[in-house]
Amino acid sequence: MARWRLQSTTAWVQRIRATGRVPFLQVVKTSVAAVAAWFAADLLIAQVPPIFAVIAALIVVQPSVNQSLGRALERSIGVIVGVVLATGISLLFGSAAWIILVAVVLSILLAWALRLSQQTSNQIPISAMLVLALGAASPIYAIDRIAETVLGAAIAFVVNLLIVPPVLLEPARREVRELAEEIARSLERLAVAASEPVGRSALEGHLVEVRLLRPMLARAQVAVATAEDSLALNWRGHRHRGELAGYDDALVSLGVLVTRVAGMTRTMRDHYDDSLHHEAVMRQIAAELRRAAHDLRIRFVLDAPDDASDTGPLLTAPLVVVSPHPDHWIVIGSMLEDLRRVHEELTAD
Numbered sequence: 001m002a003r004w005r006l007q008s009t010t011a012w013v014q015r016i017r018a019t020g021r022v023p024f025l026q027v028v029k030t031s032v033a034a035v036a037a038w039f040a041a042d043l044l045i046a047q048v049p050p051i052f053a054v055i056a057a058l059i060v061v062q063p064s065v066n067q068s069l070g071r072a073l074e075r076s077i078g079v080i081v082g083v084v085l086a087t088g089i090s091l092l093f094g095s096a097a098w099i100i101l102v103a104v105v106l107s108i109l110l111a112w113a114l115r116l117s118q119q120t121s122n123q124i125p126i127s128a129m130l131v132l133a134l135g136a137a138s139p140i141y142a143i144d145r146i147a148e149t150v151l152g153a154a155i156a157f158v159v160n161l162l163i164v165p166p167v168l169l170e171p172a173r174r175e176v177r178e179l180a181e182e183i184a185r186s187l188e189r190l191a192v193a194a195s196e197p198v199g200r201s202a203l204e205g206h207l208v209e210v211r212l213l214r215p216m217l218a219r220a221q222v223a224v225a226t227a228e229d230s231l232a233l234n235w236r237g238h239r240h241r242g243e244l245a246g247y248d249d250a251l252v253s254l255g256v257l258v259t260r261v262a263g264m265t266r267t268m269r270d271h272y273d274d275s276l277h278h279e280a281v282m283r284q285i286a287a288e289l290r291r292a293a294h295d296l297r298i299r300f301v302l303d304a305p306d307d308a309s310d311t312g313p314l315l316t317a318p319l320v321v322v323s324p325h326p327d328h329w330i331v332i333g334s335m336l337e338d339l340r341r342v343h344e345e346l347t348a349d
Helices: 002-016 024-044 051-060 065-093 098-114 118-133 139-162 170-195 200-211 213-231 241-271 280-299 329-347
Strands: none
Touching (some): 024 051, 024 139, 051 065, 051 118, 051 139, 065 098, 065 118, 098 118, 118 139, 170 213, 170 280, 200 213, 200 241, 213 241
16 A cells, blocks of 8 residues: 555656756746846836736746747737626626636636637636736726736747747757667668578567657657747747758658668568578668668768768669569568668658
């Protein structure tokens, strides 16, 4: 029982903790935006503590400038709708405590009817509750809170725009290169299976490893999409857009290679026998697989030897195919077709 409770507690702790910290620069920017929003709203609007301005600043500072703009719009629209709704309800029904619950329910229904985004939908009832809880029934108060929110959101957006806006290119670079490296290793494993006897357990292991390429491809696509988002509206982004476009193109080729390598690995597992490596063409296929792995590393600038970039791609020799054993023609034909597509992707301009 005690062990179960410890595991349960650990699971809940993991739910509330992130796998890594946000960059300290973002913490600084959030703090600067919150402080600036407080003093600006206090100077320009005054009357009450500028809570709405600070909340807007805290929400709007995001990992990218593009996300900050989106959150600024969501926060502003949500606050405008919520404050107007709360003010109208307060003027019609007074300031009884049950009015807050009515406002919350109406806010949720209104957001649903308008098909608003999740962030905007959340802001409407929150803003309505805050206005009613603070006892505001005047249109002037509503206008001030809207102006305060827009001011806080604008300040946070400008802070995120001007203070070293993030360029999230390194995760995209790393994910693309790791994917290409793992594809190269899969090609080399196939080369070994094509040139020498390997056990059934090794082939099963190859199939398990090649299935991991799909999640790696998905992570690389997410990383590239995140990098693209970080460059939008970013004055530091123009110098990186060419490199990012290259990663976009790379993912198209790597996606094809993932499919082909998975197909070759499955074919080898399904049709392999210990006499397959005696076929002359299989030794040629093994050599082509190693060339493909070499060329893949060069094309995507991976952890190759320092002089690898000087050697250039390895030339492909024509394959001479004699009539294979009747038990082997399926695997040989399938491997040749997949290998042809692999070389097409690696030699494409």
